[in-house]
Amino acid sequence: MSVMKTKHFKIRYIVLSLLGAILLAAFIFMHFGGFSTGKNANPEEFAKYAQSVEDITIPENTRIIALGEATHGNVEFQQLKLDVFKQMVNKYNMRAFALEGDFGGCEQVNRYIHGGKGTAQAAAAAIGFAIYRTDEMAKLISYMRQYNDNAAEGDDLRFYGFDMQRYAHSFHFLLKFCKELGVDTKNLKKLMDGEEWSSEYDNSARMEIITQVKTELEGKKNAAQAVHFADMLLQYCELQVGTNSSTLRDKLMAENVEWILQQEQQLGYERIFVSGHNSHVAKWGSFDSMGKLLSNKTDNGYYVIGTDFYKTNCNLPSSSLGKRTNQIFYSHSPLAKTAKMAGLEICWLNFRDIPHDSELAELILQYTYMGTLGERYSWLMRLIPPSYRMFQPPAVLYDSMIFVTNANPIHIITE
Structure with a gap:
């Protein structure tokens, strides 16, 4: 091989290597929303204060308890509606479930759980949004109907919509x-x-x-x-x-x-139980969210549980693709990542339990990224990670949080 050919070969090798490195870096960035999955706290300290969903408690003066969801398109966040509502019914005598859904459609559900005709799946479809045509929502509705079948007069559960x-x-x-x-x-x-x-x-x-x-x-x-x-x-x-x-x-x-x-x-x-997206139920933000307005009006009677994921495989609609697809995202929340490192698949962290002089106390009051996906997917989200993250102090937005390590996509029932 001549000296000239050897030189050209080396140049092509260097160029291809650089191009490969750039493509690899771009793939990592677009997949993880950065060049890593973010920072974390001490897993052992986190585990000291993390509890199960069954351990959730709320202050006695609470009038509205709100459960947020970091995404609409994950099974676990829909399951949490039922899991947390059951705790509120059994522990705090709540009888009202209010959903970020059409008021008229939710009245259809309310009539079904009071003995109306049809099926739980048909009742869920009446709410008017594809995200509620799921087995998880049907299970929530079925639970409420079964409860009412055996409830004493005046002790029945009621289903409302506030959209x-x-x-x-x-x-x-x-x-x-x-x-x-x-x-x-x-x-x-x-x-x-x-x-x-x-x-x-x-x-x-x-x-x-x-x-x-x-x-x-x-x-x-x-x-x-x-x-x-x-x-x-x-x-x-x-x-x-x-x-x-x-x-x-x-x-x-x-x-x-x-x-x-x-x-x-x-x-x-x-008391009433309210369920909606994190961005709506958060009690503070750059705009007057529903939660912020309610928090200001109820004199400490508004208690909100936010949610986040470490990794989500989320069911989202895409206007460019003309269909719903499952997309993987990472929240970059240090709290969610620490929950994963502590080996906790789903856990509840009550911010009031955390000592003021601990590492966690400092972390929950710092501005940090948290996952927040709505009903939209665009490939541009891969290039702009803040478009699917909220950058706020967790303890300012919420009173406590539930973390899901790996969130799985919902399956929307089409018939």
Whole structure:
């Protein structure tokens, strides 16, 4: 081999080696969201304070206990809804489960758990979001129905929704209540064409007709629920024209949770259980989240359990792919990583139990990354890890947290 050929070979080797190193580094970065899975604390110290979900306790003055979920697309976070709610029912006499789901659709669930026709799967589908068409949600609904089958009068469980992103079920329930209460429904019926809004009416016209119906209902006895269905439709319309829809939605959800609490208190129950995404239930943040608003209004009566994962294989919808796919992400939370190193698959960490002079006390008050995935996947998330992480102090957002080491994808029932 000539000197010139040897030189060219070495150059090509160096270039290919550099290119290979760059590609390997890019793969590691995009897979882990960085060049490692982040820092960790002392696993032995963490294990001293970590407890099981069955050990969860809340302060006596709590009126609203909220369970957050770091993702909508993992089995474990859906299972935790049932696991934690059972603790609240048995230990704290809670009878209300409130979900980040359509109010009208959740009323369908409520009627099912009180002996209505159909199946738990069909009831879950009525909530209106694909993420709830799962075996885990059906098990929660089945538990509530079985509990009610054996409950004494007035001791039954109730299922509420506090979201307003759907309108069909709320409209049909409002129509039914109007007929029962003797309120004219002629104009109201014109708003719907089958299961969709009639194209003849815009939001302002719809809101005017619904407001008229609401005013008539307010003059009737025992019309509180009917009035709330009207409010749900008005909220939906308001959300369509709001300039900052995310902030407005959280404000409206907070109002709806307050309404649910009032209904339960009228029935003699002082506490309710709420389940929603971490970003909604957190009691502090850069915007007025539902949790922040409720925390400010309830005078320390709002208690929130956040969640996080070390690694998630999450079921997410992709607009570019036109389907849902399972995607792997790492949260980079030092707390979640320490839970993994301590050998804890699922554990609860109560921040109030941690001594002020410990390493963990310093860590829970520092700004740190935590996993937070919504209902969206884009390949750009691989290039921009902060897009699926929250950078906040854990103990400022939450009163305690549940950590899941390896979170598995939900399976959405399509039939």
